[in-house]
Amino acid sequence: MSDQALKVKVWRGGETGEFVEYSVPRNPNQTVLDVVTYIQRKLDPTLSYRFACRVGMCGSCAMTVNGKARWTCRTHVSHIVAGDSLEIAPLNNLPVIKDLATDMREFFTKWTDARGFFKGDKTRFDDFATVVPDSPERQLANAGIECIGCGVCYASCDVVALRPAYLGPAALNRAWTLVNDVRDTSQLDRLRAVAGDAGCHVCHTQGECSERCPKVLEPTAGIAGLKKLVGRAAMKGSQWGKL
Amino acid sequence: MVLGICVAIHLGIIFYAIRGGLTAGEILGRTQGNWLFAIFYEIFVLACFIHAPIGLANILQEHFPQSKLSIFCAWLLAGLILILGSAAVWGLVVGGPK
Amino acid sequence: MQSRPVVQYRSKTHLSYWAYLLHRLSGLALALFIPLHFFVLSQSLRGQAGLEQYLHLTEMPIFKIGEWILVMFLTLHLTGGIRLLMIEFGPWRGLRKGSIQLGIILAIAYGLIFLYLGSE
Numbered sequence: 532m533s534d535q536a537l538k539v540k541v542w543r544g545g546e547t548g549e550f551v552e553y554s555v556p557r558n559p560n561q562t563v564l565d566v567v568t569y570i571q572r573k574l575d576p577t578l579s580y581r582f583a584c585r586v587g588m589c590g591s592c593a594m595t596v597n598g599k600a601r602w603t604c605r606t607h608v609s610h611i612v613a614g615d616s617l618e619i620a621p622l623n624n625l626p627v628i629k630d631l632a633t634d635m636r637e638f639f640t641k642w643t644d645a646r647g648f649f650k651g652d653k654t655r656f657d658d659f660a661t662v663v664p665d666s667p668e669r670q671l672a673n674a675g676i677e678c679i680g681c682g683v684c685y686a687s688c689d690v691v692a693l694r695p696a697y698l699g700p701a702a703l704n705r706a707w708t709l710v711n712d713v714r715d716t717s718q719l720d721r722l723r724a725v726a727g728d729a730g731c732h733v734c735h736t737q738g739e740c741s742e743r744c745p746k747v748l749e750p751t752a753g754i755a756g757l758k759k760l761v762g763r764a765a766m767k768g769s770q771w772g773k774l
Numbered sequence: 775m776v777l778g779i780c781v782a783i784h785l786g787i788i789f790y791a792i793r794g795g796l797t798a799g800e801i802l803g804r805t806q807g808n809w810l811f812a813i814f815y816e817i818f819v820l821a822c823f824i825h826a827p828i829g830l831a832n833i834l835q836e837h838f839p840q841s842k843l844s845i846f847c848a849w850l851l852a853g854l855i856l857i858l859g860s861a862a863v864w865g866l867v868v869g870g871p872k
Numbered sequence: 873m874q875s876r877p878v879v880q881y882r883s884k885t886h887l888s889y890w891a892y893l894l895h896r897l898s899g900l901a902l903a904l905f906i907p908l909h910f911f912v913l914s915q916s917l918r919g920q921a922g923l924e925q926y927l928h929l930t931e932m933p934i935f936k937i938g939e940w941i942l943v944m945f946l947t948l949h950l951t952g953g954i955r956l957l958m959i960e961f962g963p964w965r966g967l968r969k970g971s972i973q974l975g976i977i978l979a980i981a982y983g984l985i986f987l988y989l990g991s992e
Contacts, residue, residue, distance in 0.1 A: 547873050598882025623880055692878055693836040733832075735896075736956055738888030738967045752964045759961055778957070781950045785982065788943065801927075802920055819910075826903045833900060851903060858910035865916030865923075 535615055537608065539566055541578065542620040545627045550618065551575075563603035563611075564592050567619060567631065580631035587745070590681025594631050595620040600686040602745045622686035638682050638701070645698045645730075646721040647705035651714045660714040672711040675704045675753050677746050684740035684750055696729035700740035700750035703731055707753030710760065718771040722764055726774065731757040777821035784818065805866040812867040819859030827852040891972045895952035898945035905942055936990075944983040951975030 537557050540550040553570050564582055571578040582592040587605040594603050597611055597618050608617065625633035642648075653660055662669055684700040685691055691699050698706075706725050709715050725731050731754045740750040764774045805811050827848040834844035912930070916923040929935070955971040 542876065544873075547875050549874055595880060598880040600880075600883070620876060623876075623878070627876065687880075687883060689879060689884075690836075693839070735892050736888065736959060736967070737892040738886065739883065741967065742886050742888070743883065749964075749966070751959075751967060755960045755964065778950060778953055781946060785943075785947060785950070788986070802916060802923065805916075822906060826899075826906060829899045830903050833896065851907070854907040855910065858907055858914050861917060862910045862913035865914050865918075869916060869919060 537566065537612065538616040539570065540616065540618045541567070541570060541631070542627075543578070543630050545629060548627075548630075550620075557608070557615075559609075561608045563594070563596050563601070563606045563608060563617065563619065566608060566617065567594075567603060578631070579629040588679070590679045590683075590745075593622055593681045593683050593686070593745075595622055595686065600683040600743055602681065602683070605745065622682055624686050624688065624691045625682065633682075635682060638685055638699070639680070641698045641702045642680070642705060644724060645702035645706040646717060646724040647702050647709065649709060649712065649715055650717040652716045653714070662713060666713075668711040668713055671756065672708040675708045675748055675750070678704055678708075678748055679746070681745065683743050683745060687739040687743045689737055689739065690733055690735055694729070694733060697733055698725065698729050698731075700734075700754065703734070703757060704740075704748065704750040704753040707756055710757065718769070719774070722761055722769060722771075722774055725757050726761045726765070731761060734758070776817065777825050780814070780818040780821055783814070802866065802869065806869050808867060812863055815863045815866075816860065819855065819863060822859065823852055823855045826855060887969045887972050888967045891952055891955065891975075894948055894976075895956075898949040898952070901942065901945050902949060905938075940983060940986060940990075943986050944979045947979040947982040948975060951978055 535557050537555045539553045539555050541553060542548055543551045553574050555566050555569050555574075558565070564585060567578070567580050568582075571580065580592075580594070582604060583589045585592070585604045587602055590602065592603045593600060595601075596603060596606055597613060600622055601611075603619075611617070619631065621627050621631045621633045625635060625638060628634050651660070678701060680701060682701070684704075688697075688700055690697050703725060706721055710718060710721060715721075734751070734754045736751060736755070738751050741748070741752070744750065760769065761774070763769065768774070830851050831844045831848035834841075834847055838844065912926045913923075915926045918925075930939075951971065952975055955968050955975065958965075958971070959968055
């Protein structure tokens with residue numbers, strides 16, 4: 532069983548290219564990252580791909596495996612192999628630099644565009660800010676705070692594919708965690724940032740992001756929360772003022 | 775949400791209406807002069823007038839991004855719904871030549 | 873040389889995606905149907921005879937089947953819409969997959985009752 536070879540189709544090229552098939556020896560406890568690494572080291576050194584920690588902490592190795600976006604270091608071949616073949620492609624919805632490496636810049640730019648960054652008003656001369664751990668806001672923020680920016684949700688979303696300007700689940704999830712951060716002082720700007728044509732309202736609740744997130748986060752929840760908040764703010768104003 | 779309630783009520787009315795077949799005489803017999811019917815259905819028409827074009831515009835914008843088709847078709851649908859819908863309500867309640 | 877695939881259909885197998893797709897298709901069908909529906913009913917402006925003329929056309933089997941499908945689409949779109957309103961305005965309880973299944977069952981049930989009542 533473990534002597535059978537895997538037939539692995541790997542995307543080679545850029546936006547246009549082709550799937551090239553390689554034959555990789557099959558081992559027990561083999562991950563897809565092991566497979567890609569084997570190809571690059573033993574079969575074709577021109578293959579480009581990204582990885583770093585290889586233990587499921589950094590999110591760098593995310594790729595499309597058999598059509599689904601996954602972390603390749605945490606995907607066991609035995610769990611997802613179709614017969615004896617695998618198909619490995621770069622993450623969707625992002626420009627391809629080469630082979631399996633994508634250009635993540637737009638992903639992170641959108642994070643900034645959604646005001647997915649913290650802005651407070653205290654300095655080190657002030658007293659500590661108080662955040663009550665079991666307050667409803669903190670619970671909501673905690674539910675989404677573990678995002679490491681791997682891009683799997685962004686790659687899995689149809690709306691991102693259909694609307695290039697859409698901020699995307701990760702950026703909106705981060706905006707949501709910050710909306711629930713009581714120390715942040717730029718909430719009105721944040722609501723305006725996520726309310727536009729490219730913002731939360733364009734999410735169609737397909738749930739791909741929540742289904743595929745390797746950290747089992749639910750961007751759909753955060754986006755739903757933003758929709759409610761922005762909707763109320765537009766009609767009645769928010770706790771931080773009128774939109 | 776208004777549309778949701780209207781639709782739920784309408785689905786019930788459909789059940790009532792289709793029993794034993796559906797002729798013009800039967801429909802008009804129930805709707806002529808019925809102002810409750812008029813108000814309910816005109817609200818229904820207005821809710822559709824708001825909801826449907828927005829939905830259509832979204833679909834067109836996503837699947838045909840380059841063209842101006844989405845705005846045009848959405849407004850066309852909006853116009854058709856408002857005019858034909860209100861005409862339908864008027865005709866059913868007030869009626870035409872006997 | 874080929875282009876890389878834009879939408880990966882193999883990952884679109886879970887219930888929430890089907891809910892989105894069915895909601896979109898049923899909405900589109902209803903949006904296209906409504907003007908026709910209103911047009912026929914607006915013939916009542918021509919009196920009973922005018923309305924009867926057009927209603928008579930709808931006796932054709934294709935219309936009967938179409939009505940049946942549309943009525944199920946309407947139920948589906950309604951239940952899908954309520955699910956979305958609950959997701960967006962209600963307390964977060966996940967993607968409410970139970971609602972999707974309930975919605976589909978209600979649509980089928982409505983369709984069956986429609987057939988039964990319409991054939992009396």
